Amino acid sequence: MSQVGAPAPAFKLPSTKDATSPKDLGKEIALSDYKGSWLVFFFYPLDFTFVCPTEITALSDRYEEFTALGADVVGASTDSVHSHFACLNTPREKNGIAGTVYPLVADFTKATARAYGVLDEQSGVAQRGLFIIDPEGVLRYAVVTADNVGRSVDETLRVLQALQTGGLCAADWKPGKQLLQVA
Numbered sequence: 001m002s003q004v005g006a007p008a009p010a011f012k013l014p015s016t017k018d019a020t021s022p023k024d025l026g027k028e029i030a031l032s033d034y035k036g037s038w039l040v041f042f043f044y045p046l047d048f049t050f051v052c053p054t055e056i057t058a059l060s061d062r063y064e065e066f067t068a069l070g071a072d073v074v075g076a077s078t079d080s081v082h083s084h085f086a087c088l089n090t091p092r093e094k095n096g097i098a099g100t101v102y103p104l105v106a107d108f109t110k111a112t113a114r115a116y117g118v119l120d121e122q123s124g125v126a127q128r129g130l131f132i133i134d135p136e137g138v139l140r141y142a143v144v145t146a147d148n149v150g151r152s153v154d155e156t157l158r159v160l161q162a163l164q165t166g167g168l169c170a171a172d173w174k175p176g177k178q179l180l181q182v183a
Helices: 052-061 063-068 081-088 111-115 153-165
Strands: 012-015 027-030 038-043 071-077 104-106 128-133 139-145
Touching (some): 038 052, 052 063, 052 071, 063 071, 063 153, 128 153, 139 153
Parallel strands (some): 038 071
Antiparallel strands (some): 038 128, 128 139
């Protein structure tokens, strides 16, 4: 089970990385591939739903802001890589996520969602969970929301920047604001 301040649960999952056709699918991505950089690893319930495509594309549209901060982004659900690929090749106006620039991984066995504490055992679907993992593989931030509420890219970027300061960040801290000083 994942816990903030402890090593993030390891994973090695088939992905859409570098896939330009269905025959290219399945290149495995592991947590260890991101050692030395920050990782925003998020779970979403299912491809082709209502809220999920809005989150996936919102993160993708601002991907360069994450990479500028030394972070990468990986999305995960319990769908197959084939479902991910179909969604990636469906236009946004048809509820797809065409143009998404980071990989999606398929947690078809549900082991990773279970390890991160986001698996809804009744439905077999991942809840909406977002995790920020530091360059050493330590889980630094975890949030799980109701399935009907999308996450904020602004807040994810703010938290990433706050974590990167290594200091004490007050409520509503924003980049450029002073850190708390303890006497």
